[in-house]
Amino acid sequence: MAGEVVIRAEQLTKRYGANLAVDHIDLEVEAGEIVGILGPNGSGKTTTILMLLGLTEPTGGRAVVAGFDPLRDPLEVKRRVGYMPDQVGFYDGLSARDNLAYTGRLAGLPRRDIDARFADAMERVGLAAVGRNRVRTFSQGMRQRLGLAEVLMKRPSVAILDEPTTALDPHSTQEFLEMIRGLKADGTAVLLSSHHLDQVQSVCDRVALFNRGRIALAGTVTELAGQVLGGGHVIDVEARGPGIAERLAAVPGVVRVQALGGERYRVDCQRDLRAEIARRLAPEVELVGINFAAPSLNEVYTRYFEEARHAAQ
């Protein structure tokens, strides 16, 4: 049901000896929502996923997934959660059908349902023609699709996908992202961990940025841009004339001006200032173009970690 919180983590913590892998994180995901979790390697994303699945024990805090506590009711959680790990592996000597039938039996699916669900899932991921083939004949991209088929077969209320588009070509990536949107359309909440920021931005409703075990930023990309880039609105300006960067910086509400080379400038601002900018540049500067640009998650990410590095130094 839309609006229902299906993943809730409160002060979730994981410590390995002296190392704090996940540091008191709070996270909420609603049904039918796609939330991206980003961050450098070792920032705590996978550990968080494993705690939400009940595969590793939190040191502190609590989580509720699909209405159950993964620590106390891991079997109930795992019945309702589909998980696709990064570099998903299968039994190469078995066919795709036998691989998924095995996990279907482990998931407690009735035998009579397994074949129907398998056929449906394979159809959705575009592997219907190779269901009886051994997995050793599959390319990495096909294995990724098979991993998603396994998630679909379970018909979960929560899908956790860890680096699902690694090793996919651009066309397959787009198809895969479309399948993830299909999960959202089914009402499934999706937690998507990825390093491909453009992909995350294209499918995710919200994003949580992990750094050193903490969720450093969380919200929509626009909200994150507001926090990191200082504005949240980005305007691309193309103009010819003297002192353009200074003129742009002098416009009230402009947070930052970046020269992109040639006659192009990127302006971060707190609101839509296109009309004001056009007025301020005229008449000494010839305005060639002015466009409202969506904030880039890539830019948010890069800027955040640049600033974090400077702060650490």
Added chain:
Amino acid sequence: MPLSRRPDARRRGSPWTGLGAVVAKETADHLSSARMRILEALVFLTAIAAAYAAIRSIRQTIGESPFLFLRLLTLSQDPLPSFIALLGFLIPLVAIALAFDAVNGEFNRRTLSRILAQPIYRDALLLGKFFAGLLSLTIGLVSLWLLVLGLGLLLLGLPPSTEETLRMLGFLVATIAYGGVWIAIALLFSVIFRAPATAARAALGVWLVFALFWSVITPLVTTLIAGPPEGVFGPRLAYLQTQQIIDRLSPNTLYAETALALLQPATRALGPVLISQLQGALLGSPLPVSQSFILIWPQLTGLVAATIVIFVIAYIVFQRQEIRA
């Protein structure tokens, strides 16, 4: 205190959920794998050859022993060792082959997190793999047992007596228990070592120690603990008893003693016997089958207990591992 140790955080759900699915899948994998077929063929050929050679020898001396079928298993004829000696040698190899890559193979294939993301506990996965190995071994051994029995019926032209059948069944159970120990050892190494080759080498190393070097190690350790073997009045009882205890730490010894007591009914004791204990005994007369079972009961219990202890160690190590593959 870790969260899971709090009373309110005790895990719900049966630890055996999914056990049947794991056992079925793993057993099917074992029975259809080329590795198992090669090993089974090796065991069958050598064991059948040993039994056949024994039958030829028995036919020439028929009537000398009331336990022809038992002699089928214990008699050796050059160049082949006896059926039970061959089994004692080959069963650990088959057991190790069944389990050396049970858990590390899942890590290396990167299937472990996918499997454990299904509603099962690690308990079911590990136990399922153990049971599947044991079931595969049992299927092979029962087939072999029936084959030897059939061969005996055909070539000797006599059916086995009830006592012989009971003794052979007891031997079959003991062989399965012996295989269980080696499956547990291989499973333990498959949990400890990520590389299957390392796990296999470690398990084979343990097997070599018990199969070849234990008879060398035992007297050395016994002398260190109990002093010299000979006293002023001959062999020292303390030495013999210590040697026996150390010797019985080896599953091979326990299995050999079990086979001896069951398949050679005249065996009346498994250890040093004092002259005073022989008073009134009819030497060479067979023990009733029930007495033979009482005689091997500690050995059989020891094999089962060793299996459980080794499995529990593997279980604890596995429970403490991080699942990231």
